[in-house]
Amino acid sequence: xxxxxxxxxxxxxxxxxxxxxxxxxxxxxxxxxxxxxxxxxxxxxxxxxxxxxxxxxxxxxxxxxxxxxxxxxxxxxxxxxxxxxxxxxxxxxxxxxxxxxxxxxxxxxxxxxxxxxxxxxxxxxxxxxxxxxxxxxxxxxxxxxxxxxxxxxxxxxxxxx
Amino acid sequence: xxxxxxxxxxxxxxxxxxxxxxxxxxxxxxxxxxxxxxxxxxxxxxxxxxxxxxxxxxxxxxxxxxxxxxxxxxxxxxxxxxxxxxxxxxxxxxxxxxxxxxxxxxxxxxxxxxxxxxxxxxxxxxxxxxxxxxxxxxxxxxxxxxxxxxxxxxxxxxxxxxxxxxxxxxxxxxxxxxxxxxxxxxxxxxxxxxxxxxxxxxxxxxxxxxxxxxxxxxxxxxxxxxxxxxxxxxxxxxxxxxxxxxxxxxxxxxxxxxxxxxxxxxxxxxxxxxxxxxxxxxxxxxxxxxxxxxxxxxxxxxxxxxxxxxxxxxxxxxxxxxxxxxxxxxxxxxxxxxxxxxxxxxxxxxxxxxxxxxxxxxxxxxxxxxxxxxxxxxxxxxxxxxxxxxxxxxxxxxxxxxxxxxxxxxxxxxxxxxxxxxxxx
Numbered sequence: 148x149x150x151x152x153x154x155x156x157x158x159x160x161x162x163x164x165x166x167x168x169x170x171x172x173x174x175x176x177x178x179x180x181x182x183x184x185x186x187x188x189x190x191x192x193x194x195x196x197x198x199x200x201x202x203x204x205x206x207x208x209x210x211x212x213x214x215x216x217x218x219x220x221x222x223x224x225x226x227x228x229x230x231x232x233x234x235x236x237x238x239x240x241x242x243x244x245x246x247x248x249x250x251x252x253x254x255x256x257x258x259x260x261x262x263x264x265x266x267x268x269x270x271x272x273x274x275x276x277x278x279x280x281x282x283x284x285x286x287x288x289x290x291x292x293x294x295x296x297x298x299x300x301x302x303x304x305x306x307x308x
Numbered sequence: 309x310x311x312x313x314x315x316x317x318x319x320x321x322x323x324x325x326x327x328x329x330x331x332x333x334x335x336x337x338x339x340x341x342x343x344x345x346x347x348x349x350x351x352x353x354x355x356x357x358x359x360x361x362x363x364x365x366x367x368x369x370x371x372x373x374x375x376x377x378x379x380x381x382x383x384x385x386x387x388x389x390x391x392x393x394x395x396x397x398x399x400x401x402x403x404x405x406x407x408x409x410x411x412x413x414x415x416x417x418x419x420x421x422x423x424x425x426x427x428x429x430x431x432x433x434x435x436x437x438x439x440x441x442x443x444x445x446x447x448x449x450x451x452x453x454x455x456x457x458x459x460x461x462x463x464x465x466x467x468x469x470x471x472x473x474x475x476x477x478x479x480x481x482x483x484x485x486x487x488x489x490x491x492x493x494x495x496x497x498x499x500x501x502x503x504x505x506x507x508x509x510x511x512x513x514x515x516x517x518x519x520x521x522x523x524x525x526x527x528x529x530x531x532x533x534x535x536x537x538x539x540x541x542x543x544x545x546x547x548x549x550x551x552x553x554x555x556x557x558x559x560x561x562x563x564x565x566x567x568x569x570x571x572x573x574x575x576x577x578x579x580x581x582x583x584x585x586x587x588x589x590x591x592x593x594x595x596x597x598x599x600x601x602x603x604x605x606x607x608x609x610x611x612x613x614x615x616x617x618x619x620x621x622x623x624x625x626x627x628x629x630x631x632x633x634x635x636x637x638x639x640x641x642x643x644x645x646x647x648x649x650x651x652x653x654x655x656x657x658x659x660x661x662x663x664x665x666x667x668x669x670x671x672x673x674x675x676x677x678x679x680x681x682x683x684x685x686x687x688x689x690x691x692x693x694x695x696x697x698x699x700x701x702x703x704x705x706x707x708x709x710x711x712x713x714x715x716x717x718x719x720x721x722x723x724x725x726x727x728x729x730x731x732x733x
Contacts, residue, residue, distance in 0.1 A: 158501050158592050160700040167679035168705055171377065171384045173346035173453075185707040209502035209535065213700060214679075215436040217346060217452040237506050237537060238436060242452035288330040288467040301466070302354050302458045 148274060149203045149229060151262045153189055157207035161219040161239065170216060175246070178218045179225025193226055200227035205258045207232065211239025217246070224248040231256055231264065231271055244289045245298035252283040310473040310570045311540045312508045315447040318564075319430045319464075327472045327571075332464045336429035336446075337403075339371040341415050341675075343434050343453055345388035348395045350457035364399050365463035371403035371424055372396060373415035378407045378674045381682045413647025413673040416440040416615040420525060421649055423555030427543035428564040432459055437615055437697065439531045443524035444551065445543030445564055447508070450532065471537050472573035473508045474499075478515040480581035485731040487625070488523030489617055489695065489715035491515065492530040493586035494578065497596025505535030507573060510566065515580035516541060521550035522619045529616045530697050533593040542566065585731060587693075588713035591701040599718055605728040607712070608690040610641040612719050613671070614678045617695035618646030620653055622716040627659035629720040629731070630666040636726030641668040642684050648673055668723070680705025693728060695719050 169181040183189050192198050204223070210232035211219060220242040223230065229249040233256060243250045253271045258264060262275040272279045285293065295301035309317065309324060317325045319333035340347050355362035364370055372392060380386035389407075396404045403424060405412050412418070416437055419425050427445030431438065434456045441448035451465070458466055478491055495509075509531045516524070524541045531539025541547075543563040551557040585599040612618070612626050623645060635641050643663050645651040651673055654660050660670050676682025678696040685705035686692055692704055692711045699711035712728065721731035 160698075162679070162698070162700040162702050166702050166707075167681045170343075170679075170681055171382060171388065173343065173388065174349060185702050209505065212501055212535065213436060213698060215434055215438075215450040215452055216343070217454060220452070234502060234505070236502065236535060238450050238452060241455060245452060245454040286469055288469045292467065298454050298458055298466075299350065299353050302461055303356075303358060306354065306358055306461060 148263045148265055149201050150199065151205050151258050151260055151264060152198050152202040153204045154258060154260050155204065155206040158209045158212055159206050160213035161211055161216050162213055164211065164219040165216060165222045170218065173218065175221040175224065178222040182222040182226065198226060201229065203229045203231055203264050205231050205256060208234040210235050212236040217242045220246050220248050229266065231266070241289070244285065244292055247297040250285065252285065253280050254283060256280045310508070310566045310572065311445070311510055311542060311564055312447050312471055312473055312538065314564050315428055315430060316468070316470050318428065325470045327470050329470045331468050331470060332466055333430045333468060334464045335369065335432055335459050336426070337369055337371060337424055337431045338456060338459050339373070339415055339419060339431065339433035339438065340456060341373055341435060342376045342385065342388060342392070344372050344392045344395070346453040347434060347456045347460065348392065350454045351460050354457055354461050364401070364460045367400040368402050370401045370460065371419060372401060373405040373418050374407050374412070375414045375673070376675045377682045378412070378672065381676070409648045411648065413649065414615045414618065414675055416525070416529065417619070417646035417650065420444060421555055421647060423551060423557045426561060427547055428562040432456065432465060436532045437529050439536060439538050440525050440529040440615060442528040442531070442538045442540035443521055444547055445541065447538055447540065449538045471506055471508045473510050474504055474574045474576060475510050475512060475572040476576045476578065478511065478513040478578045478580050480514060480579050481518065482515055482580045482583060485717045486583050486585055487715040487717055488519060488526040490583050490586045491578065491580065492527045493588050493596050493713065494583060496530060496533045496588070496594050497586070498576065499534045501533060501592055501594040502535040504531070507536055509534065509536045509539045511539065511541045517544065520621070521546060522621050525619070526616055533697060585715060585718050587718065587728065588699055590699055590710040590712065593699060593713065599714070599728065599730045602712065602728050603730055606691065606726060607639060607693045607722060607728060609684070609686060609692040610639060610719050610723045611677060611684065611692060611694035611696060612716050613642070613644030613646065614675070614696040615646055616697040617716050618644055618650065618673070620650050622695065623650070623654045623659045625716040626720040627662040629717070630723065631662050633666055633724055635667040635723040639723060639726045641723045642671055642677060643668050644671040644677060645673050677704070679703060693719055693722050
């Protein structure tokens, strides 16, 4: 079971997730401290360690729209969060899969902060409200990368003799 | 087949591909900017545990253009740029544009004007506005840094699903003071910020055929604001003219056009002659209204420039409207041309002198101001009116500020009054 620690609306942009002014910081080991930097309370909770690994951010349509900056995925990966959204923007979704950030496409998801969710095969159950919501599989073309644990190991295997 | 199907079929060594099919197209051009610092980090990661030194697949097909924070605003950026410079040297990467007045600029403009873009190519870039290059008939799309590292290693993009295409037909001619920016803002408002997610937008119609490459770059640049993987204009006589006369190409060109029976997932018709100047209001690009709905809104900063609207004809529009006049007190006007080539041409034609004389500040070509990372930041609660491409909360460096997006004509007219103003008078 995983607790919803943040519930967001539609069109959450990469500027929202990882503001442009921190883009000079690039390494995945250094980006987590700027996650949702302009949501100061949430950022403080993440940085302060009060968010349990495996917690869930719920969002609306088009999560991660805007820039191709990979920091937006690596910053969330740093906290081992799961993103359950009604939809994801293309580049963000690919970056997440490439880095192994868990993303769940759940077009009708309804959940509030504090709700307990269970992510199952094909659906997300909101245990708190006793409702279940169907999920959409991630793009089939990317399954091999997910299975390999991310793009770096996948490509490494392709390059190895 | 649509253009993207034809391009992906060719690049995958197939006679035909279907929408949804998974292919691994060969990459013709792989572009990065300062985030090459992250790409090279991921690239080196890939080679860890492999018994050979990291080598890029083809150093002549990689382009690196410094534009996001130029000249470096911090020691951190300068050090990242230095690492990239070393990598470029070590790998023999030839299409490298450093912080230089003779060949520098914003990556999307530099690729187009230097003749790196060709119709029919597969172009990937670690920048979401890589969609721009579809203006020259390429299939060009943004990827993340790790995806690019894989391209550097392998020379093709892994596991690409052939996208469906939306056909946008823009008939008629644009009225005076209505510009290509108004077409794309109108379209983004119409389809929404995610309406074209995972799809390609192909532009057709009289208004597109009669539009110079400059305007086509504006359209394709912002196709991503509707979520599109790429925007594409079918290559035609204007494409050839631009590549021959402006980019100096002499080689044969493969003008890829869609088949008459190409299948589209959706067709959208826009009557150019009925369009009015558009404004995208805070804080999403699809929050688009006719300028008349927001006239009179006080603005603190006007911005003209960027990969979206920093080309010579954009600066000409502004210079023509501001010639012999002065921008309103209480408003700051920043101008940043899209490349140093454009900067020099605007200087030669007197546009920069006119704009500076009217009170504008001319910055060097770069991206910094558009995304709030280098100059031009907004104060608390301030309002900007900008010809750039995004108005997300916090975009210009301040989450309490507001950004409105518009054409150079709306921006210039508003600079004279200090409030959002309809350029049609």
